[in-house]
Amino acid sequence: MDTVAITGHGSYLPRHMLSNAELPPFDQPLSDDEMERIGVHRRGWADDTEGIAEMAAMAGQRALERAGLEADAIDLLILANWTARRYIPEHAPRVLRLLGAKRAFGWDISCACAGFLYGLGTAHGFLQNPRWSRALVIASEHTSRRGRPGSKAKLILGDAAGAFVLERKEGTSGRLIDFELATDGAHHEIMDISPESWVRTHIQQKELNALAGGSMCAVAQRVLDRSGVALDDVDWIIPHSGTAGVQATVVRELGAAPEKILANFDSIGNVSSASIPTVVDQFVRAGTIRPGDLILSAAVGTGWYAAAALYSVGAG
Amino acid sequence: MDTVAITGHGSYLPRHMLSNAELPPFDQPLSDDEMERIGVHRRGWADDTEGIAEMAAMAGQRALERAGLEADAIDLLILANWTARRYIPEHAPRVLRLLGAKRAFGWDISCACAGFLYGLGTAHGFLQNPRWSRALVIASEHTSRRGRPGSKAKLILGDAAGAFVLERKEGTSGRLIDFELATDGAHHEIMDISPESWVRTHIQQKELNALAGGSMCAVAQRVLDRSGVALDDVDWIIPHSGTAGVQATVVRELGAAPEKILANFDSIGNVSSASIPTVVDQFVRAGTIRPGDLILSAAVGTGWYAAAALYSVGAG
Numbered sequence: 001m002d003t004v005a006i007t008g009h010g011s012y013l014p015r016h017m018l019s020n021a022e023l024p025p026f027d028q029p030l031s032d033d034e035m036e037r038i039g040v041h042r043r044g045w046a047d048d049t050e051g052i053a054e055m056a057a058m059a060g061q062r063a064l065e066r067a068g069l070e071a072d073a074i075d076l077l078i079l080a081n082w083t084a085r086r087y088i089p090e091h092a093p094r095v096l097r098l099l100g101a102k103r104a105f106g107w108d109i110s111c112a113c114a115g116f117l118y119g120l121g122t123a124h125g126f127l128q129n130p131r132w133s134r135a136l137v138i139a140s141e142h143t144s145r146r147g148r149p150g151s152k153a154k155l156i157l158g159d160a161a162g163a164f165v166l167e168r169k170e171g172t173s174g175r176l177i178d179f180e181l182a183t184d185g186a187h188h189e190i191m192d193i194s195p196e197s198w199v200r201t202h203i204q205q206k207e208l209n210a211l212a213g214g215s216m217c218a219v220a221q222r223v224l225d226r227s228g229v230a231l232d233d234v235d236w237i238i239p240h241s242g243t244a245g246v247q248a249t250v251v252r253e254l255g256a257a258p259e260k261i262l263a264n265f266d267s268i269g270n271v272s273s274a275s276i277p278t279v280v281d282q283f284v285r286a287g288t289i290r291p292g293d294l295i296l297s298a299a300v301g302t303g304w305y306a307a308a309a310l311y312s313v314g315a316g
Numbered sequence: 317m318d319t320v321a322i323t324g325h326g327s328y329l330p331r332h333m334l335s336n337a338e339l340p341p342f343d344q345p346l347s348d349d350e351m352e353r354i355g356v357h358r359r360g361w362a363d364d365t366e367g368i369a370e371m372a373a374m375a376g377q378r379a380l381e382r383a384g385l386e387a388d389a390i391d392l393l394i395l396a397n398w399t400a401r402r403y404i405p406e407h408a409p410r411v412l413r414l415l416g417a418k419r420a421f422g423w424d425i426s427c428a429c430a431g432f433l434y435g436l437g438t439a440h441g442f443l444q445n446p447r448w449s450r451a452l453v454i455a456s457e458h459t460s461r462r463g464r465p466g467s468k469a470k471l472i473l474g475d476a477a478g479a480f481v482l483e484r485k486e487g488t489s490g491r492l493i494d495f496e497l498a499t500d501g502a503h504h505e506i507m508d509i510s511p512e513s514w515v516r517t518h519i520q521q522k523e524l525n526a527l528a529g530g531s532m533c534a535v536a537q538r539v540l541d542r543s544g545v546a547l548d549d550v551d552w553i554i555p556h557s558g559t560a561g562v563q564a565t566v567v568r569e570l571g572a573a574p575e576k577i578l579a580n581f582d583s584i585g586n587v588s589s590a591s592i593p594t595v596v597d598q599f600v601r602a603g604t605i606r607p608g609d610l611i612l613s614a615a616v617g618t619g620w621y622a623a624a625a626l627y628s629v630g631a632g
Contacts, residue, residue, distance in 0.1 A: 001445060076497075082403055087462065087509040088428050093619045097501030105499040107427045107434060107621070112404050118423060125441025129317060146403065181392075183421040185413030193403040303409045305423070 004124050006174035006313045008165030010062025011281035012055045014044030027150040039244040043158030043269035045144050052084045052091045055161035056140035057098035063163035071099040075132035077106030078122050080115025080139040080273040083146050112301030113240050115273035117309050121179050127168045138163040139273035148198040158269030162277025173291035174314025178227045180219045187304035213249025216298035219308035240299035241265035241275045320440050322490035322629045324481030326378025327597035328371045330360030343466040355560040359474030359585035361460050368400045368407045371477035372456035373414035379479035387415040391448035393422030394438050396431025396455040396589040399462050428617030429556050431589035437495050443484045454479040455589035464514040474585030478593025489607035490630030494543045496535045503620035529565025532614035535624035556615035557581035557591045
């Protein structure tokens with residue numbers, strides 16, 4: 001198989017990042033202790049000018065700049081989104097137009113919170129075809145809008161977009177080393193959407209955390225085993241930041257050093273499929289993640305989906 | 317690149333196929349002449365037991381039988397659907413469970429009426445990876461439910477599912493020879509969905525037919541040119557059967573012999589992404605399409621998507 005490099009990454013956060021004090025009232029007021037335990041201090045709420053396509057194009061543009069590419073160099077776009085997806089039309093064609101990516105084809109996938117990693121896997125497949133050399137994978141979510149007003153979900157859910165540029169290219173410091181995708185229809189009904197378009201969970205939060213943590217660890221371990229990489233050799237673990245509880249489960253079950261976990265759940269909340277690329281972008285810009293550092297990511301999504309990837313990020 | 321074989325196909329039509337006389341009343345009664353010009357005589361309306369996943373599993377099961385495969389042999393499923401897609405959960409995990417495909421991962425794509433061909437392209441990519449050998453691509457649509465009651469759309473839109481089995485395999489009579497995917501965001505707003513979840517078209521039908529026909533011919537010609545295949549060498553042309561007008565445009569613009577066009581628009585209506593695989597399945601079973609016959613398919617979908625594929629179908 002041809003090597004797929006990761007040569008760019010970018011992210012976009014809404015202009016309006018709400019502090020906990022700025023949130024509209026909850027049905028049942030939350031104590032400071034409870035807020036602290038949940039762990040989210042700020043989250044973005046996209047305004048009317050920050051549509052899925054606009055946020056995706058901003059994150060994509062930043063990723064292209066880091067990769068040193070013009071939009072016209074892109075052959076395909078996979079856009080992960082489930083929070084604003086309603087029949088027709090999809091968002092990806094509009095993102096291509098906003099970017100000015102005239103040669104590319106592109107479409108939307110969902111896979112709930114696992115969408116970004118499923119997108120990486122899909123792009124990896126297309127890049128095995130000599131006709132195509134460069135892909136954008138973007139996740140862009142209005143997660144906040146799928147939370148019932150007055151519910152605790154409004155504390156946790158935030159909006160964001162994140163992007164990677166993938167290229168069929170040897171010898172770069174950023175590389176998609178391996179990935180794992182898994183689907184289990186046995187848990188198909190644990191979450192769904194209400195008539196008002198708000199997320200409903202039909203199992204206890206504790207049970208959901210255990211399922212999510214267990215699924216993430218299983219796919220992550222499979223990637224490590226197949227790649228012959230020990231967890232000790234991994235520099236950073238970036239799980240989908242669904243809740244603080246899921247992260248704790250991952251640390252415990254994987255047996256990972258807690259200081260290797262990178263997350264932005266506290267500062268931007270659960271941004272669904274956009275969480276992994278926004279964490280990568282934030283911690284590269286902060287100087288924490290360096291080119292070539294070995295990163296292990298895992299995510300789950302209701303459906304039920306699980307996905308993991310072993311990779312490093314570099315520049316074009 | 318590795319050869320991708322097409323070793324199975326199957327389809328499913330709803331138990332209840334409505335004749336024109338059985339349809340509920342239209343806002344403006346249609347004359348017999350007008351009905352004849354539109355050209356649809358029957359269409360399926362799925363009942364409550366014929367969900368997207370159930371119809372998909374039936375078509376998928378039939379395709380697996382033709383390929384001589386158990387469900388457990390499948391590595392991945394791409395399910396094309398846009399007509400019943402609403403946030404979470406997706407349908408593909410449930411289809412995998414209904415089929416008993418325990419090893420597979422699978423998810424939904426949309427791309428409107430072009431979804432099946434985008435699904436073939438996606439599966440082709442994954443099958444370049446030695447880890448995966450067999451894919452199911454299924455389209456399953458409740459198209460009838462996206463038409464406004466009382467409108468002409470209720471005459472045209474029908475429900476159906478169709479499936480192909482793809483395998484990384486040499487020397488079979490069925491083969492995915494080449495495909496083309498194209499996306500144009502410039503036409504992003506020509507169709508959308510009403511608050512009641514019905515399709516709205518914001519340009520004239522004549523203009524839509526011209527755009528659809530032109531797009532289909534452009535991608536079909538690109539596939540022929542790249543493959544070095546002349547239109548005369550193609551045995552059958554199976555365009556997405558959106559309307560009779562689109563088919564006429566394809567015949568005229570491509571310069572195709574009308575007798576090479578295979579369609580089931582008259583007997584099942586516009587079943588969106590499911591049209592191409594249901595036509596293939598119907599005409600193989602009728603003995604019209606034989607193993608190894610060269611088939612050219614093209615489809616468009618609002619977004620704006622266009623896709624084409626050159627292929628033959630065989631058995632496992």
